[in-house]
Amino acid sequence: MTAVRAARDEVRLQLKPAAGGGYVDGAWWPRSRDGGVEFSELLAAVRDRVGEVERISYPLGDGWEIAHRKLVVEGRLVRLEGFHAMQADTLALIGTQQRRLILLVVAPGTARDAATAALRTAADPATTASGEDILAARGGPHARATGYPNPRFRAPRSGRGRHVPDLGDPGSPAPAVRPGR
Incomplete structure (x- = not known):
């Protein structure tokens, strides 16, 4: 088990205004693939939305x-679970009240313009595209393709296609969410 103190640095995260529509509830752009450090910072930033994860x-x-497989963040135990049958480039955060948040993960080495565009697109309430489709449309790399998508990520049955809105200039900066706000 790893004990990590949550940092209070700016977290590159954008969330849809309310949980619900689409494959993802927002996007996160971590600075590395070090789960102990990055997950700790993310948890502080999503506490208002999900509660204690x-x-x-x-x-x-x-x-x-x-x-x-366990992480201690600010004195709380958080279980880490890896799955082969989970959509690539995503994280599922489950809170103590069973509230959940599905995030698109933009790879740490992604160019700023592509990462910013992916963050904005994933956080747009009109977006119904999968994380993989968002990354492909915005020019960002994705970790891998999986042949085992999670059933939660199936396309809508309404007959409509997946929608990736045009959010204008991908070079405009995406506002960051600071922990505790």
């Missing part, structure tokens, strides 16, 4: 450096 699910094969 008790579990983080991530796709195996996405390159996360996970030393242990």
Whole structure:
């Protein structure tokens, strides 16, 4: 088990105004693939939306450096669970009240313009595209393609196609969410 104190640095995260529509509830652009450090910072930033997170699910094969299956953040135990059958480039955060948040993960080495565009697109309430489609449309790399998508990520049955809105200039900066706000 790894004990990590949550840092209060700016977290590159954008969320949809309310949970619900589409494959993802927003996007996160970590600075590295070190799960102990990056997950700790992320949890502080999503606390207002999900509450205290008790579990983080991530796709195996996405390159996360996970030393242990448990993480202690600010005195709270968080379980880390890797799955082969989970959509690439996503994280599922599950809170103590069973509130969940599905995030698109933009790879740490992604160019700023592509990462900013992916963050904005994933956080747009009109976006119904999968994380992989968002990254492909915005020029960002994705960790891997998986043949085992999670059933939660199926296309809508309404007959409509997946929608990736045009959000204008991908070079305009995306506002960051600071922990506790």
